[in-house]
Amino acid sequence: MSPDTQPRIKEIPFDELSVVQFFRERKDKNGRSWSVEEIKEEEAHLVPIETDSFLGCGDGRLIEASTPQIKQKYIRGPKIFGALGGFAGLLGDASKQGLVKACEILKFHGILPAVHGDNHKGIHGCGQNGVWEKNGYSQMPAMETTREDIKEIAEENGGVSVNHLNDHGEQSLDIILNPSLTAEPDNTRFIINAGTILPILKEQGKTDENILWTMTAETVEGLSDTMRTVRIIR
Helix, strand or coil: CCHHHCCCCCCCCCCCHHHHHHHHHCECCCCCECEEEEECHHHCCCEECCCCEECECCCCCCEECCCHHHHHHHHCCCECCCHHHHHHHHHCCCCHHHHHHHHHHHHHCCEECEEEEECCCEHHHCHHHHHHHHCCCCCCCCCCCCHHHHHHHHHHCCCEEEEECCCCCCCEEEEECCCCEECCCCCCEEEECHHHHHHHHHHCCCCCCHHHHHHHHHHHHHHCCCCCEEEEEC
16 A cells, blocks of 8 residues: 555554454443454455544544545544544543644644544533543543633634534444544444554553553443443454
């Protein structure tokens, strides 16, 4: 695959088995365990990450955007829960200044910032932001800005806001370890591009991979009382 079709991600190694171990040992607040599956890439219906695509949310619902081009760059971009806000939180600075810095880091790597709402709650439709506001995260700072602030900062830095549609119906959490591949939202799965985001976090000195795994698990556990299936795609 040509480098022109991919974000500029350095080959910084990470422990691919750490996510398997984390979820095998993980129990939610009610003591329930996760079911862990390991899936081959060719079985997971993945697509290439496009250059200058948006950092979207791991929300698996379908989306609508203001133009077909924005929609394409969003669904073909890397994804973590919370999009720009989640990324800033993982970096350890959820202030306005931290959000601006997060945008700069993403753009350096050929990724543009994004936020989302949904067709029920508008800009307040991001579930990760809701979990962050209500419960906080055990390994991330408190949410220091409003969702409107995050949207404004994303748009001021070349990013966009899109809407996810309808209700959650995801049946699995898919964690993709290949830095060049993602999945398009189709209502069946949450999507986390760990292989794309972890090297960027490590480059910024965030070397503990469990920060990403913990935020990811706590988000799903905050959104669903029953869905505890993770598929590790490698």
